Amino acid sequence: MLLIISIKNVSSIKNNNMTKEDILQQVNEVFIDVLDNEDIKLNNETTAEDIEEWDSLSHIQLVVAIEKHFKIRFKSSEIQSWKNVGEMIDCIETKIITA
């Protein structure tokens, strides 16, 4: 599954002009792939409480998939500080800009 995600990456990212909406949309796709649920519709306020498949283990799988997708690397403290999807998107955005 991760392989498919990384193939998809080539065409879809490495564009530093991405808006937050673009990032959200791509993150949404990663969630759908990793959690294997087509119905996931993320917004900035979404938390793990809202998505049944999103628990402590799949969280790590999501983080790894997002890092691969955007070709970025989070710090442990960053990963643990997110309160919702919006904060994660903010963090991704700063990483892409500085990349």
Add this chain to the structure above:
Amino acid sequence: MLFNSFEFLIFFIIIFFLYWLAAKNSLKYQNIILLFGGYVFYGWSDWRLLSYLIVASAINFYLGIYIEKSSNPKYKQWLLYLGMLQGIGGLAFFKYFNFFIISFKDTFHQFGIDFNISTLNLLVPIGISFFTFKTISYLLDINKRKMNACKDCVVFFTYVSFFPTILSGPIDRANKFIPQLEKRREFKYEKATDGIRQIFWGLFKKVVVADYLSTMTNDIFKGYTHYNSITLLAGAVVYAVEIYADFSGYSDMAIGIGRLLGFEVTPNFNYPFFADNIAEFWRRWHISLTSWLTEYVFTPLSIFFRDYGELGVIISIIINFIICGIWHGANWTFVLWGLFHGLYFIPLIIKGTFNKKKKLVKDNLLPTLKQIFNISGTFMLVSLTLVLFRANTISEAFEYYKGIFVLNFTNPAEFLQYHYKNALLIMILFLVSDWVRVKLKFPNTVRLIFYMFAGVLILASIGSQSSFIYFQF
């Protein structure tokens, strides 16, 4: 002071009326009564115990404020380390010091080197494992900006010493509990009756179910060399149900007492024996501890090892469960018990079925064959591993296992002798009643009859006051 004692009843009646009558309109007095009551309750058996509790509360109170205030990240980090040192150091000293010394001496003794270090005769602060976890996660949450430091020392000291939960949990998180202490509680009739029901049910589980089952398990675990395989297996299974009835009964009472005072204490059990795999079991067993470990041990570790894929998850879960084991006490039996549970996760991680949150299906009253197979398999695995939890030494546990697995069926009806058949019947009825409670909602009259029946049984068994298993941890 035990919840199932007469002195607690008197203590609680006094606190209850002071709290709801004298301090009805004042948040400040409500908290002061809880704090004062908490210290009386905690120091009842030995007032010297209070000194550590108060010192630990004070240190963490000020550290919380300074961690939040500090703008220098390095300084912040050091303050956090200081807090961890106080919490983990306190635990290590009081609970594990003698264990370290003995293990150290034993290891060197095997190489022919003998050290003359003596162990200490320590007065271990009861409940230390529970309230220390509360203060550790409090500081970590402030450091991660997940909550603000508490500025009111009465509120914070009351949080640490909240008497319904101080001895054996549930481990309430500061970000859920401190806000409740910062708001004046109003007496709500429905919440209070709900609390009484829960206390009642908890008392029933403890004094009727757990105490009766313990008469059988005490026999079997004491004289395990004299019994056949079936009896030993029955002993392990009954012990699993006993510890569940004992600890979840205690938790129910703590939650109910909390409700009577207007609080929502975090839940601890969710029908763990109906879990159909080990991951599911741990989502339902001692929930306040496992969710704590998941957040502060497993998650940081698995993030740290995230580049190693499944192996990283396996390493994280094994470390997590070894810590879970040693948290219960200073004995290699607990370490091994934790290690085994960590290992049980490996097939689930490899199969990828670990991360499926499941809800108990309410539809069919009778379980399907597959459900029966998975639920009883998980239950047997948990029960057999609990032999380690109960045994005094690892070799004793393995002798017990040998007794089960080196098949010996002499006198096959042995497990039904004396009062054992009653204990087995109580165990089965208790599990069936739990199953029915999940599946059906009873009309009030049926519940009332049940409560009256339970009340008679409680009164019949209340003569003996036995301690709770989890008080030792």
